[in-house]
Amino acid sequence: xxxxxxxxxxxxxxxxxxxxxxxxxxxxxxxxxxxxxxxxxxxxxxxxxxxxxxxxxxxxxxxxxxxxxxxxxxxxxxxxxxxxxxxxxxxxxxxxxxxxxxxxxxxxxxxxxxxxxxxxxxxxxxxxxxxxxxxxxxxxxxxxxxxxxxxxxxxxxxxxxxxxxxxxxxxxxxxxxxxxxxxxxxxxxxxxxxxxxxxxxxxxxxxxxxxxxxxxxxxxxxxxxxxxxxxxxxxxxxxxxxxxxxxxxxxxxxxxxxxxxxxxxxxxxxxxxxxxxxxxxxxxxxxxxxxxxxxxxxxxxxxxxxxxxxxxxxxxxxx
Numbered sequence: 001x002x003x004x005x006x007x008x009x010x011x012x013x014x015x016x017x018x019x020x021x022x023x024x025x026x027x028x029x030x031x032x033x034x035x036x037x038x039x040x041x042x043x044x045x046x047x048x049x050x051x052x053x054x055x056x057x058x059x060x061x062x063x064x065x066x067x068x069x070x071x072x073x074x075x076x077x078x079x080x081x082x083x084x085x086x087x088x089x090x091x092x093x094x095x096x097x098x099x100x101x102x103x104x105x106x107x108x109x110x111x112x113x114x115x116x117x118x119x120x121x122x123x124x125x126x127x128x129x130x131x132x133x134x135x136x137x138x139x140x141x142x143x144x145x146x147x148x149x150x151x152x153x154x155x156x157x158x159x160x161x162x163x164x165x166x167x168x169x170x171x172x173x174x175x176x177x178x179x180x181x182x183x184x185x186x187x188x189x190x191x192x193x194x195x196x197x198x199x200x201x202x203x204x205x206x207x208x209x210x211x212x213x214x215x216x217x218x219x220x221x222x223x224x225x226x227x228x229x230x231x232x233x234x235x236x237x238x239x240x241x242x243x244x245x246x247x248x249x250x251x252x253x254x255x256x257x258x259x260x261x262x263x264x265x266x267x268x269x270x271x272x273x274x275x276x277x278x279x280x281x282x283x284x285x286x287x288x289x290x291x292x293x294x295x296x297x298x299x300x301x302x303x304x305x306x307x308x309x310x311x312x313x314x315x316x317x318x319x
Contacts, residue, residue, distance in 0.1 A: 063291040073288075080292035090293060092268045093276045094300075096183075100272065101251040104187050108195045108247055109240070115195075116202035117228070132203065136196040143193060143256035150189045151176065151261050179269035182262045186270050190257045194250065198243045205239030206232070237316045245308055252301050273297050 063080055067073040084090045119131050138146065153160050154175040162172040175181040209232065217223075217231045233240075255274040258264060264271030273293065281290035 059291045059294055062288055063295045065288045067287045068285040069287065070285075076288065080288050081296070083289060084293055084296065089268060089271070090273075090276055093271045093273050094296075096269070096271060097252060097254070097273045100183075100187065100190075100254060101248055104190050104251050104254075105244065105247045107187065107191045108251075109198055109243060111191065112195045112198035112243070113202050113240075116199055116206055117232070119203060120206045132200065135199050138193045139196045141193065144260050146193050147189060147257050147260035150185070154185050176262055177266060179266055182266060182270050186254075186258045186261055189261065190251070190254060193257075194247070198247055201239055201243045202236065205236045209235045234317045237312075238318060241308065241312050241316050245305055248304060248308070249301055252297065252304070 062073070064075060064077055065073040066076045066080070115131075115135060119128055152158075154162075156162060156172055156174045156177060159175070161175070165171075165173065173181060175185050213231055213235070214227060217227050222230055253274055254272050255278065258270040258272055259275055259278070262270045264275050274297070277290045277293050277297070280286045280293060
């Protein structure tokens with residue numbers, strides 16, 4: 001008969017100590033993780049605050065002052081806004097900008113969609129990759145350098161475009177010295193350089209549409225244009241919304257092409273809102289007036305974007 005074993009009473013302190021140490025370790029680790037995240041985010045947050053948020057707030061505040069850098073700012077209330085409303089140059093520049101947006105964005109989205117649909121057709125993969133790269137390439141170039149180059153191409157005296165027209169018997173066209181010609185060149189140069197981004201968006205949107213839907217619609221007799229209108233376009237509508245919002249915001253801020261090609265001329269025919277902001281601030285040293293024009297432009301961009309999202313409830317379909 002074996003002797004009974006004696007059980008030593010467990011010490012609560014010794015059993016609780018490892019658990020307490022584990023809890024302490026977990027707490028320290030979670031606290032360290034909570035501290036690490038803000039440290040990694042700090043450079044981005046500080047950069048945005050210094051270079052984005054503070055300038056925006058300063059611009060809004062400056063719109064109610066008259067300031068030329070040299071003298072102290074003078075509070076003028078809504079005087080700057082009253083001045084720009086009565087200034088015909090500002091009114092013409094905003095009208096030019098709106099007309100430019102309508103024409104340029106329509107061409108940009110139309111060309112991009114047609115090319116994207118064509119690229120998705122039957123062709124070798126290497127050729128599809130080539131076209132994607134070629135259409136996107138102008139976007140990575142400097143807008144100023146592209147505009148300088150295009151200015152030489154459309155020059156009335158020695159431009160390549162007029163030389164090619166002369167070959168077929170067409171007289172030289174004063175592209176950059178007439179209102180209509182200058183506006184057409186600015187639109188063409190802008191669309192040529194920027195349609196590649198919308199093109200890539202449409203290519204991605206078309207690739208996300210299930211092929212089974214096109215096959216099913218083909219069995220029902222919907223091919224070609226009918227299939228595009230009734231199947232492809234509704235399923236592509238979310239991409240159309242994104243592309244149109246980004247294209248309109250970018251076009252409302254157009255500056256490089258008209259400034260380099262025409263300096264806003266002839267007259268004020270190609271002067272845009274951002275050009276007036278630049279001229280008011282850095283040529284006339286009226287920074288309060290420039291901030292007021294920029295604030296009006298920002299409100300216009302926000303209003304148009306809000307209207308687009310509002311209208312999108314009717315024509316945007318999500319799968």
